[in-house]
Amino acid sequence: MASNRRNGANTPKPSTPIELPEPATRPTSISSSTPTPHQDRDTTTHWITALFPTPLETLLLSTYPALLLLGSLFSTLSPTTRSAPYNPTTQSHPPSSAPSYFALKSNLLNTYFVKIAWFWVSLAYLLFLVVHPANGPGLLGSRGLVLTPKRLRGVLRWAIVTMWWGGVTQWFFGPAIIDRGFQLTGGACELASQYEGTGGGEDFVTGQACKAVGGTWRGGHDISGHVFILVLGSAFLGLEVLPILMGLRDERRVRGRDGGVGAPERELVAQEQEGRKVGLGLPLGVMGLSAWMLLMTATFFHTWFEKLTGLLVAFMGIVVVLFLPRAVPALRDVVGMPGI
Ligand SMILES: CCCCCCCCCCCCCCCC(=O)SCCNC(=O)CCNC(=O)[C@H](O)C(C)(C)COP(=O)(O)OP(=O)(O)OC[C@H]1O[C@@H](n2cnc3c(N)ncnc32)[C@H](O)[C@@H]1OP(=O)(O)O
Numbered sequence: 428m429a430s431n432r433r434n435g436a437n438t439p440k441p442s443t444p445i446e447l448p449e450p451a452t453r454p455t456s457i458s459s460s461t462p463t464p465h466q467d468r469d470t471t472t473h474w475i476t477a478l479f480p481t482p483l484e485t486l487l488l489s490t491y492p493a494l495l496l497l498g499s500l501f502s503t504l505s506p507t508t509r510s511a512p513y514n515p516t517t518q519s520h521p522p523s524s525a526p527s528y529f530a531l532k533s534n535l536l537n538t539y540f541v542k543i544a545w546f547w548v549s550l551a552y553l554l555f556l557v558v559h560p561a562n563g564p565g566l567l568g569s570r571g572l573v574l575t576p577k578r579l580r581g582v583l584r585w586a587i588v589t590m591w592w593g594g595v596t597q598w599f600f601g602p603a604i605i606d607r608g609f610q611l612t613g614g615a616c617e618l619a620s621q622y623e624g625t626g627g628g629e630d631f632v633t634g635q636a637c638k639a640v641g642g643t644w645r646g647g648h649d650i651s652g653h654v655f656i657l658v659l660g661s662a663f664l665g666l667e668v669l670p671i672l673m674g675l676r677d678e679r680r681v682r683g684r685d686g687g688v689g690a691p692e693r694e695l696v697a698q699e700q701e702g703r704k705v706g707l708g709l710p711l712g713v714m715g716l717s718a719w720m721l722l723m724t725a726t727f728f729h730t731w732f733e734k735l736t737g738l739l740v741a742f743m744g745i746v747v748v749l750f751l752p753r754a755v756p757a758l759r760d761v762v763g764m765p766g767i
Pocket of ligand 1: 517518519529530531532533534537541542543544545546547549550553554556557578582596649650651652653654655656720723724728
């Protein structure tokens, strides 16, 4: 992104980070614990540019709409998928005429990966925090596990993203945001005949409760939970491990307390980290499976609008936890930034 790049003589070479003396006005607690911009920061740049993703982050984030478009395009162009009957109430093709194994709700990846996706995302991320040397002495090292500030902030970012996942899909002071959205847009539980007369469908305020009694969750806008969880989980993992994988080759920008925007002072030179691949296999594996299942979801399930809202709600969580701290120093002091 052109406006995201520093220009001319002020640009430090990515491979040679500039060592600068601490400015007299900078509180020592900040320089010792959280990233602050280089002194060559551009005070004329608008703070909003600190929110812009780097080129590699842009590439990562743009894969999600690209996969959704690709899947939707395939389902429109493929004669087999296009002609297969689709049931909008179950949001799927009937199993008897499913155009592919991955069009079945019972497919193994759906059952053991997506339906418990937050477990896999959490496991991959927490293990990465524990074992990768960039986060501090690891379990595999001679000093044993040390609870470093980087690890604490990493756990905090994971906890916030987890709360977003929980609020959207599980519980939000009552029904989850997805269920509340469904009811607000006119949806309700239509009960199966054996429950009629025993109480209203309004007793069942979540899609899960409604389906559990054989009812039909019908009439409202149902944000795609699959798109949401797959995008939120894999984008979180991707943005967390990217600085470790790429180091200064993909320099981020942050806004300092004086309003200037520049590169964080202590960007990680991950290439110098010994054993830098340790702990990255599971996050990358989860990201790969998520990409595949996102493509399958886009091809065989949901309407395009349900997929779009799933994507947008996931991006909201990512922006708050991983991009907003770059522009808000006070927030950055608390949650930190991946790799720093
Ligand atoms: C320093 C620190 C040291 C610490 C060191 C620790 C060490 C390491 C410890 C690890 C510790 C971990 C701790 C984790 C703790 C937890 O997080 S455990 C929690 C685990 N639980 C989960 O992950 C649950 C995740 N699932 C969910 O959130 C929801 O089920 C979902 C997936 C978002 C909701 O999706 P949904 O209801 O299926 O809704 P939706 O996408 O709208 O789909 C509609 C229908 O189309 C179907 N469908 C849609 N797309 C597809 C598709 N692609 N294929 C098939 N069917 C589809 C759906 O199955 C659904 O059908 P029904 O099932 O309703 O009939």
